[in-house]
Amino acid sequence: MPKYAANLTMLFQEHDFLDRFDAAGNAGFKFIEYMFPYPYDAAELRARLDENGQTQALFNLPAGDWPGGDRGIAVQPGRQDEFRAGVDRALSYADVLYKGVQGPKLVNVLVGKAEGDEATTRKTVVGNLQYAADKLGDAGLTLIVEPLNPYDVPGFYLYGTQNTLDLLDEVGRDNVKLQYDFYHMQRVEGRLTETVRAHLDRIAHIQLADVPGRHQPGTGEINYPFLLAELDRLGYEGYVGLEYIPEGRTEDTLGWLKELAKV
Numbered sequence: 001m002p003k004y005a006a007n008l009t010m011l012f013q014e015h016d017f018l019d020r021f022d023a024a025g026n027a028g029f030k031f032i033e034y035m036f037p038y039p040y041d042a043a044e045l046r047a048r049l050d051e052n053g054q055t056q057a058l059f060n061l062p063a064g065d066w067p068g069g070d071r072g073i074a075v076q077p078g079r080q081d082e083f084r085a086g087v088d089r090a091l092s093y094a095d096v097l098y099k100g101v102q103g104p105k106l107v108n109v110l111v112g113k114a115e116g117d118e119a120t121t122r123k124t125v126v127g128n129l130q131y132a133a134d135k136l137g138d139a140g141l142t143l144i145v146e147p148l149n150p151y152d153v154p155g156f157y158l159y160g161t162q163n164t165l166d167l168l169d170e171v172g173r174d175n176v177k178l179q180y181d182f183y184h185m186q187r188v189e190g191r192l193t194e195t196v197r198a199h200l201d202r203i204a205h206i207q208l209a210d211v212p213g214r215h216q217p218g219t220g221e222i223n224y225p226f227l228l229a230e231l232d233r234l235g236y237e238g239y240v241g242l243e244y245i246p247e248g249r250t251e252d253t254l255g256w257l258k259e260l261a262k263v
């Protein structure tokens, strides 16, 4: 049975960020993910989790100047020092957020928008991901790599499942896996069921939202009752992060989940 995680970057935005842990707890969520812990004190975040009996499921490596348009910097030659400093920063948060956690301890990387020639870009991203994988591996962590879609993030380096798996092959580290976001992959290539059937062994985290609009399941074209039951049939026991823009109050968008599983 997948473990459903509330993504606090997107859900419960009716509340200030630190109050979203309580809101998610009141809605029954025991697993929590969000993009960036860095504006907050790690101990404060951990206290919010603990007060609600929640486990951290995922957070991202620092991704450069987000308001300025960066979506990660791993592909950018000349920013390796900044990338490496970001790995250290993520490790210091992982130390607190994942302390005592028995399940998967995941850190997501967005590789960024490519700017230079392909050979230099490739060498840079492979080297950076190997560096991150080795440092995270020493701490018992898994690095996951997330392809996005070109409509939301033009210029991003990684769009498809196979491109990403090829990159992971080149990185060649056992603790580097695919993060498969149904929303992005539906927009890029479809074939959601076939892809999870073929590559479940390389997928360490899944996220969901419907298409179009990136809202809750049931608002668009993806057959989530079938897809989520399929994950169960395949024996997927990892996380499924609810990373959608609620259409309505967050609490009122969870009916589909109550139908499917206990959160």
Ligand SMILES: O=C(O)[C@@H](O)C(=O)CO
Pocket: 035, 060, 108, 110, 146, 181, 184, 207, 243
């Ligand atoms: O899908 C997403 O947008 C996120 O998972 C993320 O980390 C970056 O945009």
Ligand SMILES: [Mg+2]
Pocket: 146, 181, 207, 243
């Ligand atoms: Mg995602």
